[in-house]
Amino acid sequence: MTYIAKPKFRHPDLEPNTRGFTRRDYEGKVSTLCAGCGHDSISAAIIQAVYELDLEPHRIAKLSGIGCSSKTPDYFLGLSHGFNSVHGRMPSVLTGANLANRDLIYLGVSGDGDSASIGFGQFAHSIRRAVNMVYIVENNGVYGLTKGQFSATSDKGSKSKRGVVNHDAPIDLVTLALDLGATYVARSFSGDKHQLVPLIKGAILHHGAAFIDCLSPCVAFNNHEGSTKAYDYIRNHNEAVNRLDVIEPRETIEIDHAPGTLEIVTQHDGSKLRLRKIHPEYDPSDRLDALAYLAERQSKGEIVTGLLYVDPGAQDLHDYQNTVAAPLNTLSDSQLVPGSSALEKINASLR
Amino acid sequence: MTDARINDFVVKFANVNGSGSASANGLFVKSILRMGVPVSARNIFPSNIQGLPTWYEVRVSEAGWLGRRGGVDLMVAMNPQTWAQDVKSIEPNQYLFYDTTKTLPPSAFREDIRIIGAPLTEICNKTYSDPRQRQLFKNIMYVGALAQILGIPTEIAEQLISEEFASKPKLIDANVNAFHLGRSWAEQNLAPLDFRLARADKVGDRIFVEGNSAAALGAVYGGATVCAWYPITPSTSLAEAFEKYCKKFRTDPDTKQNRFAIVQGEDEIASIGIVVGAGWNGARAFTCTSGPGVSLMQEFIGLSYFAEIPAVIFDVQRGGPSTGMPTRTQQSDILAAAYASHGDTKHPLLLPCDPGECFEFGALAFDLADRLQTMIFVMLDLDMGMNEWLTPPFKWDDAKKLDRGKVMTAAELEAGREFGRYLDVDGDGIPYRTLPGEHPTKGAYFTRGTSRDEYARYTEEGAAYMRNMQRLLKKFETAKSLIPKPIRRDAKRRTPYGVIYYGSTAPAMDEALAALEAQGRHIDALRIRGFPFEDSIADFIREHDPVFVVEQNRDAQLRKLLVNECEVHPARLVPVLHYEGAPITARFIVQEIAERMRAQEKLPHSEHAK
Numbered sequence: 001m002t003y004i005a006k007p008k009f010r011h012p013d014l015e016p017n018t019r020g021f022t023r024r025d026y027e028g029k030v031s032t033l034c035a036g037c038g039h040d041s042i043s044a045a046i047i048q049a050v051y052e053l054d055l056e057p058h059r060i061a062k063l064s065g066i067g068c069s070s071k072t073p074d075y076f077l078g079l080s081h082g083f084n085s086v087h088g089r090m091p092s093v094l095t096g097a098n099l100a101n102r103d104l105i106y107l108g109v110s111g112d113g114d115s116a117s118i119g120f121g122q123f124a125h126s127i128r129r130a131v132n133m134v135y136i137v138e139n140n141g142v143y144g145l146t147k148g149q150f151s152a153t154s155d156k157g158s159k160s161k162r163g164v165v166n167h168d169a170p171i172d173l174v175t176l177a178l179d180l181g182a183t184y185v186a187r188s189f190s191g192d193k194h195q196l197v198p199l200i201k202g203a204i205l206h207h208g209a210a211f212i213d214c215l216s217p218c219v220a221f222n223n224h225e226g227s228t229k230a231y232d233y234i235r236n237h238n239e240a241v242n243r244l245d246v247i248e249p250r251e252t253i254e255i256d257h258a259p260g261t262l263e264i265v266t267q268h269d270g271s272k273l274r275l276r277k278i279h280p281e282y283d284p285s286d287r288l289d290a291l292a293y294l295a296e297r298q299s300k301g302e303i304v305t306g307l308l309y310v311d312p313g314a315q316d317l318h319d320y321q322n323t324v325a326a327p328l329n330t331l332s333d334s335q336l337v338p339g340s341s342a343l344e345k346i347n348a349s350l351r
Numbered sequence: 352m353t354d355a356r357i358n359d360f361v362v363k364f365a366n367v368n369g370s371g372s373a374s375a376n377g378l379f380v381k382s383i384l385r386m387g388v389p390v391s392a393r394n395i396f397p398s399n400i401q402g403l404p405t406w407y408e409v410r411v412s413e414a415g416w417l418g419r420r421g422g423v424d425l426m427v428a429m430n431p432q433t434w435a436q437d438v439k440s441i442e443p444n445q446y447l448f449y450d451t452t453k454t455l456p457p458s459a460f461r462e463d464i465r466i467i468g469a470p471l472t473e474i475c476n477k478t479y480s481d482p483r484q485r486q487l488f489k490n491i492m493y494v495g496a497l498a499q500i501l502g503i504p505t506e507i508a509e510q511l512i513s514e515e516f517a518s519k520p521k522l523i524d525a526n527v528n529a530f531h532l533g534r535s536w537a538e539q540n541l542a543p544l545d546f547r548l549a550r551a552d553k554v555g556d557r558i559f560v561e562g563n564s565a566a567a568l569g570a571v572y573g574g575a576t577v578c579a580w581y582p583i584t585p586s587t588s589l590a591e592a593f594e595k596y597c598k599k600f601r602t603d604p605d606t607k608q609n610r611f612a613i614v615q616g617e618d619e620i621a622s623i624g625i626v627v628g629a630g631w632n633g634a635r636a637f638t639c640t641s642g643p644g645v646s647l648m649q650e651f652i653g654l655s656y657f658a659e660i661p662a663v664i665f666d667v668q669r670g671g672p673s674t675g676m677p678t679r680t681q682q683s684d685i686l687a688a689a690y691a692s693h694g695d696t697k698h699p700l701l702l703p704c705d706p707g708e709c710f711e712f713g714a715l716a717f718d719l720a721d722r723l724q725t726m727i728f729v730m731l732d733l734d735m736g737m738n739e740w741l742t743p744p745f746k747w748d749d750a751k752k753l754d755r756g757k758v759m760t761a762a763e764l765e766a767g768r769e770f771g772r773y774l775d776v777d778g779d780g781i782p783y784r785t786l787p788g789e790h791p792t793k794g795a796y797f798t799r800g801t802s803r804d805e806y807a808r809y810t811e812e813g814a815a816y817m818r819n820m821q822r823l824l825k826k827f828e829t830a831k832s833l834i835p836k837p838i839r840r841d842a843k844r845r846t847p848y849g850v851i852y853y854g855s856t857a858p859a860m861d862e863a864l865a866a867l868e869a870q871g872r873h874i875d876a877l878r879i880r881g882f883p884f885e886d887s888i889a890d891f892i893r894e895h896d897p898v899f900v901v902e903q904n905r906d907a908q909l910r911k912l913l914v915n916e917c918e919v920h921p922a923r924l925v926p927v928l929h930y931e932g933a934p935i936t937a938r939f940i941v942q943e944i945a946e947r948m949r950a951q952e953k954l955p956h957s958e959h960a961k
Contacts, residue, residue: 056791057791057792057795058787058788058790058791058795061632061787061788063628073797074797078795079791079792079795080787081785081787081788081795081797081798082795082796082797082798083628083631083799084797084798084799084800085624085627085654085798086650086654086800089621089624089650089651091621091624092579092616092620092621092622092623092624092625093624093625093627093628094628095579095614095621095624095625096577096579096624096626096627096629096630096631096632096634096636097628097629097631097632097787098628099577099612099625099628099629099636100576100577100628100629100630100631100632100633100636101632101633101634101786101787103788104632104787104788121617121618121621122617122620122624124617125616125617129614317612317614318612321609321612321613322607322609323608323609324603324606324608324609325606325608328576328577328611328612328629328634329632329633329634329786331574331576331610333752333753335610336571336574336576336601336610337574337753338571338572338600339749340746340747340748340749343572343745343746343747346568347556347558347744350558350559350560351384351554351557351558351559
């Protein structure tokens with residue numbers, strides 16, 4: 001299937017959103033990933049999220065590094081500019097793009113090799129800098145394109161397809177993102193689009209560094225017995241702390257029938273995150289509690305998913321840089337060039 | 352006194368790093384400039400914050416020679432650590448000035464030099480009780496003593512001190528007093544030397560500024576809005592100067608918000624990544640670094656070349672390889688920059704020769720990056736980057752518009768203009784690009800470092816790849832016409848000899864050419880100002896044999912690049928190489944070239960025999 005061009009025709013009943021775009025308009029090229037790859041489900045979730053948010057595709061820039069996950073931006077949002085950069089360096093490229101034009105939405109797509117190994121530093125520092133972005137790691141615990149080597153998120157004791165046991169300690173990107181100051185942190189599973197779509201929508205509307213660790217089984221190299229990133233394993237160990245609905249500023253909030261288990265968080269732009277709490281003791285507004293809860297559940301072999309932390313009043317790199325409201329790439333010559341009379345004054349001060 | 356040498360000598364200050372000598376030495380130099388006498392001054396400093404030796408070498412030259420001369424006529428030896436080597440470096444019959452507070456054995460001196468001094472510590476200890484004051488004012492005091500014996504007018508020094516401390520008036524009197532303590536002591540105790548200063552009118556409207564600062568100002572005028580950098584000597588002061596000038600010129604007067612963003616990256620890789628991301632998205636962006644940083648940036652430099660993303664790197668060169676000599680100067684990154692990254696790549700280089708050109712090329716680099724959609728290197732070095740040089744004043748033409756290159760707009764896309772990201776529509780190898788966010792349904796494309804066709808569609812087809820690589824070559828050919836042209840200066844007489852040089856070698860070369868001419872050795876000179884090499888450079892080489900290529904590295908890197916790119920016979924290009932870490936001198940160039948010319952003339956049947 002992957003060698004054919006995606007047909008342009010669409011079902012006549014496809015419903016356009018308020019911007020006049022159908023779901024089909026947010027799709028990209030035909031995926032060249034393996035059939036059943038978790039990454040394709042994530043691409044579908046991104047398409048659904050952007051469609052539901054009524055965003056114009058050209059207001060989104062999609063950036064990635066190198067690897068299976070980093071190929072995916074070609075397979076969604078075909079009307080958006082995309083940048084498949086170099087291995088592990090998506091965060092710096094995205095940071096620069098964001099500095100140039102603060103008005104676009106930046107979607108960074110990476111993998112566990114890209115972000116937890118070669119780009120570990122850039123992952124950390126882009127989050128430290130509070131770059132306003134959605135940073136999704138499509139985490140399959142394995143190097144797919146180079147045929148099945150362990151990645152740094154592979155669990156200790158997990159077995160590769162060839163039967164090799166991993167002895168290195170795993171890197172937990174969610175814990176690190178929390179520690180480094182990400183202001184929207186979630187974990188999800190590519191096989192659970194009901195959980196994932198709202199998490200992506202909330203991340204897009206979030207003003208600040210939003211990080212989503214999305215477990216995404218590799219059907220070719222990491223979906224066997226002994227793997228802790230296989231579909232079955234994740235389904236059996238998934239511990240969702242909450243279910244999220246995202247309500248855009250213009251929508252009214254429906255009355256909820258179970259008020260005792262509901263928490264509503266209002267974000268920077270007025271959007272509301274409505275969390276149905278599955279674990280009532282879990283508080284996504286407390287970073288330290290979140291870290292403790294994650295550690296505790298992890299020690300029991302559970303993979304905690306859901307919206308793990310959100311700071312609705314977060315600031316971003318541009319706030320800290322105190323940059324002008326207009327995108328830097330739109331400033332005119334007269335706003336940039338001081339001119340000859342200013343230069344004469346400088347000359348005079350250097351004599 | 353009557354036959355004293357006027358305005359032609361070298362003073363070298365030997366100090367301890369971190370002892371506050373820099374401002375005193377600066378006062379000395381600026382006083383001479385205010386007298387209308389040209390000066391060049393160079394810091395020779397260690398990779399250290401406090402305690403290691405540092406030197407400041409000041410050359411006074413009414414003739415206007417701004418290169419290092421070599422040799423010392425007056426050594427101001429304030430550092431016991433380096434005493435022996437400092438005493439040794441003095442020219443015969445010239446002067447040693449030292450602090451006479453502590454008596455030294457005769458063996459500490461040389462018989463063939465003249466020794467003068469002042470009990471600086473003693474006077475200081477009598478006058479000041481605070482230890483830091485004792486240290487700082489000792490420096491100003493020796494400037495006072497030198498002012499007296501060399502003839503710096505008191506009012507000039509006083510004026511400079513009041514300008515320097517305009518914001519801290521209390522310090523003005525204290526410094527003026529210290530200056531006079533030294534001056535009076537010298538007046539009563541020291542005789543004039545056999546060289547001195549006299550007012551002249553040889554500085555003109557020139558300014559005294561560091562190349563890094565000039566390049567940073569050029570970046571401001573060139574419209575750079577994003578700077579991402581990682582601290583590394585000797586480039587750090589470029590980023591700092593950019594921030595200083597941006598604060599002055601790029602703050603919105605109403606909102607007090609910034610029309611710039613500066614990020615100190617976690618390393619050079621992140622810094623260049625940020626620059627490439629910003630360039631992709633239509634902001635003018637740069638990083639400043641040195642050799643080790645360029646090594647780390649290789650992969651991104653290749654991406655910029657292949658994905659055709661505008662970006663600028665200021666490479667302030669230092670001694671390599673590896674950590675090399677971080678605080679010493681060299682021109683040793685030429686090849687690393689020209690051919691940076693894996694695969695078939697080459698990148699335009701700008702080669703400024705002084706702070707004036709650092710400003711000019713610093714601004715030009717951003718127009719070229721946008722026009723050529725590629726990485727542009729501006730190659731400074733420590734000598735011109737971190738030392739203040741006397742240079743022509745900065746100039747700017749207000750009629751000039753920033754050249755944003757080929758960017759297709761929403762209106763053009765809407766009007767149905769064909770867009771192919773890598774389509775050569777004008778025959779110059781430069782395609783159009785669109786910026787993200789431009790149009791809701793047209794002009795979006797996917798940028799990648801892997802191969803693609805004219806419409807940015809992924810392909811591994813050999814023919815499409817080769818078409819693209821050939822177009823990139825055509826674009827590089829186009830670059831030739833945009834790079835600053837070389838400056839040729841022919842000798843007074845017709846000569847087969849030529850010399851090619853570039854960058855910070857220029858001031859020493861100016862002087863060397865005059866000295867060689869005085870010896871009756873005539874050489875046509877060509878100063879190269881950029882890469883790719885335009886055709887007149889190959890013509891110059893064809894017209895001369897041999898052509899000396901003078902540069903400051905071991906491997907004759909520019910020469911190699913010339914042999915490679917101009918396809919000239921290597922034998923025609925004779926390397927003259929200086930790479931000890933201190934800036935090249937006219938004496939060195941004259942000696943090396945004269946020796947080779949003598950050898951050439953001795954050859955039987957030499958076509959050059961005169």
